[in-house]
Amino acid sequence: MPRCSVCQTRYTAHKTERCPRCGWDVQPLSFVTGMIPEVVQKEAVRLEWAKQLWSKAKECQEQARQIQTQFETISDREKSFQDQLTHQRTEFEETLNQYETKIAALQAQLEAPIAPIPEVKEEPIIEEHPFTPSERSLKFFQFETVIIHPTGRSVQPHQAFYNEEILEETINLEMVAIPGGRFEMGSPDTETGRDLHESPRHWVNIAPFAISRFLITQAQWKAIAALPKIRRTLNVYPSDFEGDDLPVEQVSWYDAIEFCNRLSQKTGQAYRLPSEAEWEYACRAGTITPFHFGDTIASDLANYDATYVYQFGTTGHYRQKTTPRMSIANAFGLSDMHGNLWEWCADAWHNNYQGAPTDGSVWEADDEVTYRVLRGGAWYCLPELCRSAQRHWNQPNMTGSGIGFRVVCGIHR
Numbered sequence: 001m002p003r004c005s006v007c008q009t010r011y012t013a014h015k016t017e018r019c020p021r022c023g024w025d026v027q028p029l030s031f032v033t034g035m036i037p038e039v040v041q042k043e044a045v046r047l048e049w050a051k052q053l054w055s056k057a058k059e060c061q062e063q064a065r066q067i068q069t070q071f072e073t074i075s076d077r078e079k080s081f082q083d084q085l086t087h088q089r090t091e092f093e094e095t096l097n098q099y100e101t102k103i104a105a106l107q108a109q110l111e112a113p114i115a116p117i118p119e120v121k122e123e124p125i126i127e128e129h130p131f132t133p134s135e136r137s138l139k140f141f142q143f144e145t146v147i148i149h150p151t152g153r154s155v156q157p158h159q160a161f162y163n164e165e166i167l168e169e170t171i172n173l174e175m176v177a178i179p180g181g182r183f184e185m186g187s188p189d190t191e192t193g194r195d196l197h198e199s200p201r202h203w204v205n206i207a208p209f210a211i212s213r214f215l216i217t218q219a220q221w222k223a224i225a226a227l228p229k230i231r232r233t234l235n236v237y238p239s240d241f242e243g244d245d246l247p248v249e250q251v252s253w254y255d256a257i258e259f260c261n262r263l264s265q266k267t268g269q270a271y272r273l274p275s276e277a278e279w280e281y282a283c284r285a286g287t288i289t290p291f292h293f294g295d296t297i298a299s300d301l302a303n304y305d306a307t308y309v310y311q312f313g314t315t316g317h318y319r320q321k322t323t324p325r326m327s328i329a330n331a332f333g334l335s336d337m338h339g340n341l342w343e344w345c346a347d348a349w350h351n352n353y354q355g356a357p358t359d360g361s362v363w364e365a366d367d368e369v370t371y372r373v374l375r376g377g378a379w380y381c382l383p384e385l386c387r388s389a390q391r392h393w394n395q396p397n398m399t400g401s402g403i404g405f406r407v408v409c410g411i412h413r
Contacts, residue, residue: 001013002026004019004021004022004024004026005024005026005050005051006019006022006024006047006050007019007021007022007024007054009021009022022050022054024050122184122203123288124181124182124184124284124286124287125181125182126179126181126286127179127180127181127208128179138161138162138163138177139161139163139164140159140160140162141159141160141162142158142159143157143159143329143333144156144157144158144328145158145292145328145329145330145331146293146301146328147294148294148295148296148301148313149294150312158331158333159333160176160177160329160332160333161177162174162175162176162177162210162213162333163175163177163210165263165267165269167220167223167263167266168223171223173212173220173407174212174214175211175212175213175409176212176213176332176334177208177210178206178208178209178211178278178281178282178332179208180205180206180207180208181206181281182203182204182205182206183203183204183206183280183281183284183286184201184202184203184288185201185202185203185204185277185280185281185353185356185389186198186200186202186353186389187201187290187387191290191387192290192311192384193310193384193385193387193390194389195390195391197350197352197353197391198353198390198391199352199353200353200354201353202353202356202358203358204357204358204360205358205359205360206278207360208411209274209278209408209409209411210408210409210410210411211274211278211282211406211407211408212407212408213329213333213334214247214325214334214335215247215248215325215336215340215341215343215404215405215406216248216404216405216406217244217245217246217247217248218237218242218243218244218245218246218248219244219245220248221236221238221251221259222236222237222244224259224262224263225259225262227262227265228262229258230258230261230262230265231258231261232254232257232258234255234258234259234262235250235255238250238251238255238399240401241322241401245325246323246324247322247325247336247341247404248404249322249341249399249400249401249402249404250399250400250403251344251403251404251405252396252397252398252399252403253344253372253394253396253398254396254397255399256273256344259405259407260272260273263407269409269410270409271408271409272346272408272409273344273345273346273405273407273408274343274345274407274408275345275346275347275360275361275362275363276345276346276347276362276363276373276391277356277357277361277363278360278408279343279376280388280389282332282334282337283330283337283338283375283376283388284330284388285330285331285334286331287330287331287388289388290311290387290389291386291388292331292337293338295311295312296309296310296311296312296313296383297310297338297383297386298314298316299315299316299317299318300317301326301328301338302326302336302338302339302386303319303322303323303326303336303339303340303379304338304339304340304377304378304379304380304381304382304383304385305318305379305381305382305383309383310383310384313383319379320379320380321379322340322341322379322401323340323379326340336376337376337388338376338377338387338388339376339377339378339379340376340378340379340404341376341379341402341403341404342374342375342376342377342392342400342404343374343375343376343404343406344373344374344403344404344405345372345374345375346372346373347362347363347364347372347373348363348364348365348371348372348373349365349370349371349372349373349393350363350365369396370395371393371394371395371396372393372394372395372396373391373392373393374391374392374393374394375391375392376390377390378402380402381402
């Protein structure tokens with residue numbers, strides 16, 4: 001059986017005039033007509049045109065079939081989605097009804113009269129001082145503390161005990177004895193300028209220790225930096241603001257650790273950076289206010305950007321550089337705990353106090369440490385950045401004209 005020249009469908013010769021599938025005229029040309037070249041050529045062009053039309057028709061049919069299949073698939077999915085949406089809506093309405101019932105029950109409980117519960121407020125505890133004047137190697141000094149009130153100031157006399165390390169013939173390091181105790185670390189929600197990383201507040205027990213009375217000075221730094229290297233080379237003259245009685249700055253956390261190692265080797269006493277908890281305990285010195293001065297701060301008591309005020313405070317002199325040790329100390333006898341220079345602590349930086357140790361120990365990180373803790377604020381800081389609870393951080397290899405440190409050690413007599 002012959003095939004259609006257009007769609008290749010079989011047909012019965014001499015009985016079929018047109019293809020039953022595509023409708024092409026399958027009758028052959030007459031003998032006479034088939035001998036005319038012009039007719040043959042036109043017939044060939046017409047056949048080629050018919051083949052192209054048939055091919056495009058087949059493509060259109062296939063596309064139509066695919067579109068129909070996709071439409072049916074989408075319809076099935078839409079129906080399934082509608083069924084799921086109806087089911088979820090039913091579940092949501094049932095859950096909502098349950099919560100409304102619980103809320104109504106809780107509301108009834110809240111409206112019921114409740115007997116008042118007396119508030120029990122814990123206070124910081126400072127233990128009996130571990131030093132006594134009878135100790136041979138101990139010295140003591142007397143000083144005054146200042147508390148600022150909205151209507152004025154109050155002044156109280158104090159005394160503190162300390163040891164001296166002889167670094168050079170005329171250069172000493174005074175280490176003040178800090179009694180052990182218990183305090184609440186962090187800031188309350190109501191404290192002006194607080195950050196979320198000062199939470200949650202938690203109670204910490206602190207063992208007795210000794211801490212340098214002042215920030216490490218440039219004279220003390222030179223005396224120790226001139227000693228043989230242990231792990232790291234130290235620049236003997238790193239500071240931007242030069243002066244033997246000025247605190248040393250432009251020192252990294254690694255530099256401070258090297259200083260502690262060399263100092264320990266020279267003296268035979270284990271020196272280190274304070275833990276963050278030790279630092280805040282030493283700064284507060286038994287207070288629970290934003291500053292150990294009380295609820296505000298003043299430029300004659302600390303070095304900070306006093307063009308800004310905190311709470312009921314007033315503006316004052318902005319020095320725009322570091323200063324020698326301030327004469328006004330906290331109740332432990334420590335100066336410059338607020339302002340002058342940020343102070344390195346030993347701890348790795350954590351975004352909050354979740355999981356913080358409660359024994360005053362150094363809080364390290366589980367993975368590679370990127371940042372280390374800084375405390376206390378600096379000469380260029382707003383007053384709120386100098387609060388007792390304020391926390392800051394930097395990479396351990398970073399330095400700056402606003403970064404210094406002080407050291408701690410165990411109680412030795």
